[in-house]
Amino acid sequence: MIVGEVMSKKLHTVKKSDSLKKAQDLMVTHAIRHLPVVDKGELLGIITESDIRGAFIGQGRNARKGNSGKLEINNPGKMKVNDYMTRHPLVVVPETHIEDAALMIYKNKIGALPVIKRNKLIGIITIMDMLGIFVDLMGILHSSSRIDVVMDKNPENFEKVSSIINKEGLNIISVGMAPYLKDPTQQVYFFRLDLCETKNVVSKIEKAGFHVISFMD
Structure with a gap:
């Protein structure tokens, strides 16, 4: 079995200029944890639920008191995906065997792999997809x-x-x-x-x- 047979083709993506709020809203709406970052179909990076959570935790640690005496916290609507995404993520091609993709996910402790063809994003395969395959096979x-x-x-x-x-x-x-x-x-x-x-x-x-x-x- 190869990745191209089981990958998710219905993609939800963001641009590097999009806000973290938009990325988070997309994840909540579609019940997903990973968003490829693209420009004209070309993969630039990936941003995950944990990346966004880490950004919010970081801003909380770095928050300071303004003139009013209240904590000033960055606005997630103005925080850009570009500043928090993972650049040059690990990827696979449609012909990659499922076993090899699963090993990449396991060894690198990641939750998803974008699927590319001729440098264009065509799909994504996640750890939940892998679990579904295992459940089906067993x-x-x-x-x-x-x-x-x-x-x-x-x-x-x-x-x-x-x-x-x-x-x-x-x-x-x-x-x-x-x-x-x-x-x-x-x-x-x-x-x-x-x-x-x-x-x-x-x-x-x-x-x-x-x-x-x-x-x-």
């Missing part, structure tokens, strides 16, 4: 059953367990993996199945010599 919103099996990393064992499940006429929706904390040479395979009774197939998996640590109908 079938979490689909009524399902699950069997968690411990086995070593030999692919033949995975094939054996999958074969046992298939021979029972059960459909595997997805398979996840995680390290088995009690033994680093083993892994836990999470088999998510169409909703079914798992007692019989669990018994057959265990008779084949595998350790089922949990199951759910």
Whole structure:
């Protein structure tokens, strides 16, 4: 799967000359946390909810008392996006694999990646988009059953367990993996199945010599 297949194409953007108030109002109206900053379709930067929050916190720390004795605080309607946006943000292209985009988001602790093509902004992919893909792939919103099996990393064992499940006429929706904390040479395979009774197939998996640590109908 590539970014171009799942990115948001309905874009909300701001100009560098726009005010922080306009940016914040757009975020609230459209329930988003990131706004690309563009000029004639070209990406200049990105401004986020945390950038705006940081600007307001900063102005509070730097506020001073005027002649009236009251704190003078900058007007967010006059504070410009240009002064608070992140310039030269990390970007991806439509052909970028989802796994690579997810790794960029994770490693750099960011919430979104603008998508560009020939230097023009064409979309954006966010951490929530990534979560949605994960939920869909794992079938979490689909009524399902699950069997968690411990086995070593030999692919033949995975094939054996999958074969046992298939021979029972059960459909595997997805398979996840995680390290088995009690033994680093083993892994836990999470088999998510169409909703079914798992007692019989669990018994057959265990008779084949595998350790089922949990199951759910």
